[in-house]
Every structure is written in C-alpha cells, then in structure tokens.
Amino acid sequence: MWIIPLAITMATPAAAAEPSSPLSDAVWRQLSERHGATCEAVAPLGEPAAVRDALIEVATQATMPPWAPVNAAKCVAQLAATDDVALAAATGWLGDAELGGLALAVVQQLSALPADRALPLATAAAERAATDARFGLYARPVLVGSVHPEVAAIGAALPTGLPGVP
Amino acid sequence: MRMTVMVLALAGAIGCDLVEEEEDGLRRVSTSQTSDAQGTVSFTFNVADDEDAFLLTAEVPGNGYAVVYELVDPDGETVVDAEKLWTQVTSRTGGVYPAGVVSVNWPIQASDGDLKAGRWTAVIRTTDAEYYYKPGVETAIDVLKKTDNAFADGGLDIRIFYAGGVDQDPAFVASTEAATEYWKEMYANIGLEADFTFQSWQNGALPPPGEGAEAEYEAIANASSLSTVNVVIVPSIDGYEGGGLYGIAGGIPGPLVPTGNSAVTVDALTNAGPDMVFNDAELQLYGETMAHEVGHFIGLFHPVETDYAYFDAVDDTPQCNNRNSCEADLGGNLMFPYPVCTFSSCVQQDDLSAGQGEIAQRYAGVD
Numbered sequence: 001m002w003i004i005p006l007a008i009t010m011a012t013p014a015a016a017a018e019p020s021s022p023l024s025d026a027v028w029r030q031l032s033e034r035h036g037a038t039c040e041a042v043a044p045l046g047e048p049a050a051v052r053d054a055l056i057e058v059a060t061q062a063t064m065p066p067w068a069p070v071n072a073a074k075c076v077a078q079l080a081a082t083d084d085v086a087l088a089a090a091t092g093w094l095g096d097a098e099l100g101g102l103a104l105a106v107v108q109q110l111s112a113l114p115a116d117r118a119l120p121l122a123t124a125a126a127e128r129a130a131t132d133a134r135f136g137l138y139a140r141p142v143l144v145g146s147v148h149p150e151v152a153a154i155g156a157a158l159p160t161g162l163p164g165v166p
Numbered sequence: 167m168r169m170t171v172m173v174l175a176l177a178g179a180i181g182c183d184l185v186e187e188e189e190d191g192l193r194r195v196s197t198s199q200t201s202d203a204q205g206t207v208s209f210t211f212n213v214a215d216d217e218d219a220f221l222l223t224a225e226v227p228g229n230g231y232a233v234v235y236e237l238v239d240p241d242g243e244t245v246v247d248a249e250k251l252w253t254q255v256t257s258r259t260g261g262v263y264p265a266g267v268v269s270v271n272w273p274i275q276a277s278d279g280d281l282k283a284g285r286w287t288a289v290i291r292t293t294d295a296e297y298y299y300k301p302g303v304e305t306a307i308d309v310l311k312k313t314d315n316a317f318a319d320g321g322l323d324i325r326i327f328y329a330g331g332v333d334q335d336p337a338f339v340a341s342t343e344a345a346t347e348y349w350k351e352m353y354a355n356i357g358l359e360a361d362f363t364f365q366s367w368q369n370g371a372l373p374p375p376g377e378g379a380e381a382e383y384e385a386i387a388n389a390s391s392l393s394t395v396n397v398v399i400v401p402s403i404d405g406y407e408g409g410g411l412y413g414i415a416g417g418i419p420g421p422l423v424p425t426g427n428s429a430v431t432v433d434a435l436t437n438a439g440p441d442m443v444f445n446d447a448e449l450q451l452y453g454e455t456m457a458h459e460v461g462h463f464i465g466l467f468h469p470v471e472t473d474y475a476y477f478d479a480v481d482d483t484p485q486c487n488n489r490n491s492c493e494a495d496l497g498g499n500l501m502f503p504y505p506v507c508t509f510s511s512c513v514q515q516d517d518l519s520a521g522q523g524e525i526a527q528r529y530a531g532v533d
Binding site: 017018019028029032033034035059060061062063064065066067068069070071073098099100101102104105108134135137138141142145161 | 334508
C-alpha cells in the first residue's frame with residue numbers, strides 16, 4: 001500500500017542556516033547588535049523593496065539572536081504604513097499561533113501607522129488575544145495606549161491579566 | 167534601609183558641608199554644590215586607611231550634563247583626566263563623558279594600585295545639552311566608599327524588578343530565574359558571587375535609565391539597598407519599539423545612589439524571540455544579556471567596539487581590527503558587543519578575563 005504524503009503548510013518555516021543574500025546578511029547583522037541597531041540604520045542598506053524582503057526573511061527565517069527576528073518584525077510593521085507586502089506579512093504574523101513574539105512586535109508599532117492601516121491590525125490582534133491570553137497580557141496595554149482612539153477602544157475591551165494568575 | 171550617621175558636617179573644599187554616613191556597608195559622603203562661572207565644581211573628601219575603593223557620582227537636574235573632569239589623589243597626581251581620556255582609543259570610565267548622571271569608580275583596575283588614603287579632590291564640570299560649559303548648575307555629588315580589599319572574590323547583590331505585567335506571566339518569571347543560573351556561573355568565573363532577589367514593580371512603561379523616567383528609577387533604587395544593582399525587566403523598553411535596544415545600563419560604571427540612572431533595564435519580549443517562548447539557547451543568551459548589561463554597570467566596556475577601532479583598557483582582552491579577527495579572539499567574551507551567531511545558533515559568550523574581573527571586583531557595590 002502506498003502512503004501518499006500530504007502537502008502540509010508549515011505555520012513556521014524551519015530556520016534557514018544562513019542569510020540568502022549579502023543584503024539579508026547585512027540586515028541581520030545590524031539587528032543582531034546588542035546596542036544601537038534601529039530600523040533607520042537598516043533602511044539605507046538597499047532599495048526599499050529589497051530591504052523589506054530582507055527584513056521579512058530575517059523575521060521569518062532567523063531565530064538567533066532572538067532579538068534579530070523580533071526587531072526585523074518591528075521594522076516590517078513600520079513599513080506597513082505604506083507597503084502592502086509588509087502589511088500582509090504583519091497581518092500573517094498576528095494570525096500565526098507560533099509567532100507570538102513577532103505578533104507583539106507588530107502591535108508595538110501600531111501608533112506609528114496611520115489609523116486606517118493600524119485598525120485592521122489591531123482587530124487581528126484582538127482576535128488573537130481572545131484565544132491567546134499570554135499575547136493579550138502584553139498586547140492590551142499597548143493597544144490601550146495607542147494614539148488612535150479606535151485602536152485604544154479595541155484594547156480597552158480586552159480582558160486584563162492572565163486567567164488563573166492573581 | 168540601614169543607615170547610621172557617623173559624622174556630620176565635615177568641611178568641604180569651598181565651604182559647603184559634606185555629610186558622611188554609613189549605609190548598607192558603604193560609607194557615603196554627600197554634598198550639593200553650584201558650579202562656578204566656568205561651570206566647575208571642585209570639592210574634596212577624605213579617604214581613610216581602611217577604605218579600598220570608592221564610587222563617585224555627580225548628578226545635575228533637567229537637561230544639563232556633568233563630566234568628571236579630574237580626579238586628584240592625595241599626592242597631587244591627577245589619576246582621572248577627562249581631556250586625556252577623550253583622546254584615547256581605550257575606554258576606562260564612562261564618567262568622563264557628558265551625561266545627566268556620571269560615575270567614576272576608583273581604583274578602576276589593579277594597575278591603578280591601592281586606594282591612597284588622604285584628601286582627594288574631584289573636579290566636576292557642568293555643561294548644557296550641546297556640551298558647552300554652563301555655570302550656576304546645582305550638582306549633587308555622592309561618594310560611596312567600601313572597606314573590602316579582597317579583590318580576588320566578592321559578592322554582588324542584584325535585585326530583579328518585574329515591571330509592566332511581567333510578574334503576571336509565570337513563563338517569563340521562570341525563564342528569568344533560569345537565566346540567572348547561567349549568569350551566576352559566568353560571574354563565578356571571576357570570583358564574583360551574584361546573589362539575586364526578585365520584586366514586582368507596577369509601572370512598566372519605562373524608557374532607558376536617564377532618558378525621561380528619573381523619578382521612577384529613583385523609586386526603584388530606593389526600594390532596594392544602597393549596595394544593590396537593580397535590573398528592571400520590562401515587556402518592551404519604552405521609546406525604543408523601533409528596534410535597537412534589548413538591554414541597557416545606566417552607566418559604565420552605573421550609580422548606586424538613587425538617581426534616574428541607577429538601574430539596568432532589559433527588554434523581555436525581544437529576548438524571547440519570534441515565538442515568545444524561551445528555548446534553552448535563548449535562555450543562555452538572556453542570561454548573557456543581563457550579565458552583559460550588569461557588566462557595564464560594574465565598570466566593564468566592550469573589549470572592542472563595532473567599528474573595531476575603540477577598545478577597553480584591559481590588558482588581557484586583545485586588540486583586534488576587523489570582524490573576523492575580533493570574533494576569533496573575543497567572540498566568546500561576555501562583553502563582546504554582539505553575539506556571534508548563525509541564523510539559528512550562537513556561540514556561548516560566557517568568558518570574562520582576569521583583567522575584567524579586576525575591574526568588577528573593585529566596583530563599590532561588590533563586597
């Protein structure tokens with residue numbers, strides 16, 4: 001009897017061993033430093049679309065040091081202000097159960113986005129918080145403190161604390 | 167907080183009163199003086215025969231800055247000369263660079279010799295935000311003196327503050343405590359026994375030390391003893407959501423007296439990685455991050471900066487001049503400026519040299 005393997009879409013791609021390009025390597029190295037690497041420092045490394053793709057690669061393929069993918073996600077979320085590819089990536093992380101750290105990185109950038117771009121991301125964050133209490137613990141205060149009143153209202157409607165934790 | 171007033175109203179150099187107290191095993195001399203027309207505060211203080219190291223801290227209010235411009239020993243030798251240190255490629259103390267709160271620990275390392283007893287003079291210069299010397303600035307000065315010459319071994323009290331809801335997250339609390347076990351091992355290699363206590367702190371919206379939450383950091387420092395180094399674990403360092411900051415120390419060295427810089431702040435979420443769950447490798451790195459930042463706080467610089475042109479002043483951390491050679495020579499050192507990683511793994515950075523240990527052991531908070 002033949003067993004036909006099913007195509008499985010991995011929620012979290014396996015970490016790549018190395019960056020796929022010199023640009024990805026440069027972005028990853030910038031975001032790997034302990035002090036001082038910022039999205040502003042990454043932006044001049046290449047053409048905007050290429051830098052965006054490199055940031056998405058670092059966010060989804062790198063796992064070490066742990067702050068490199070998290071901060072790449074923050075930079076991608078900032079780009080979501082005007083970039084639809086970045087917005088789609090950020091939206092995807094909010095819905096990925098395995099990527100709570102990237103999802104929170106997106107939430108932390110919502111005040112830097114225009115309200116019309118922030119609102120759907122905030123809605124996605126609230127949906128995740130309904131089933132991921134630990135995510136909600138950290139997302140709620142960020143949403144509540146948003147500069148966008150609609151986002152703050154979404155945050156205020158979320159429960160506080162973790163279930164079962166005094 | 168234990169406090170015993172020993173001597174009151176010792177005469178200062180320019181007629182201001184110095185108050186000396188004993189607090190948490192440290193002898194504390196405090197004064198507040200106004201800088202003169204040249205933006206200078208000069209004061210003297212006594213070091214007794216049984217005192218082995220001191221931590222001098224100067225603090226100015228608002229958006230002003232101070233530098234420890236000169237430190238002159240009882241023989242008249244200028245042992246810290248900011249003008250000279252500004253031109254060097256090796257870093258000895260952060261106290262010579264303008265900041266709202268500046269500290270110098272003396273002696274810095276073994277080659278400085280024993281602390282000389284007698285009358286010391288410190289010259290503080292006050293500046294505006296553009297580093298022009300500024301007169302008439304009220305400057306709070308504290309000197310903490312320790313009586314412990316056992317520089318081969320010592321203990322350091324560290325208080326971990328869980329802020330911004332981290333204490334409600336059992337996973338983060340457990341991970342932080344596990345990471346401190348790695349940290350203990352690293353410091354033990356230089357004869358430093360780290361002793362941890364843990365405390366919850368309600369407010370979590372904190373910028374880095376010295377950057378806008380002075381009252382909050384002072385309150386945190388007041389919640390622990392004077393000789394304790396405070397580490398504040400926050401979900402995210404406020405104002406740095408755009409990347410770039412996973413942990414930061416309030417100075418090199420950092421102040422022990424309560425000021426807006428009297429802490430190390432660590433960003434918990436970025437250290438937990440893309441899934442927000444610490445695996446073993448991330449726990450090791452989390453421990454290294456906390457130990458690295460507290461390493462700064464107790465006086466350690468990066469052995470080489472990321473431009474590969476500036477170095478610490480430690481003899482046994484070799485100087486190197488490019489990424490490959492620096493990673494080869496120093497990549498395993500706890501104070502290296504970045505972890506040496508592939509996309510999916512990092513080398514352990516748990517080495518501290520004997521020379522780095524000399525500096526750590528002389529920090530006033532190490533007993």
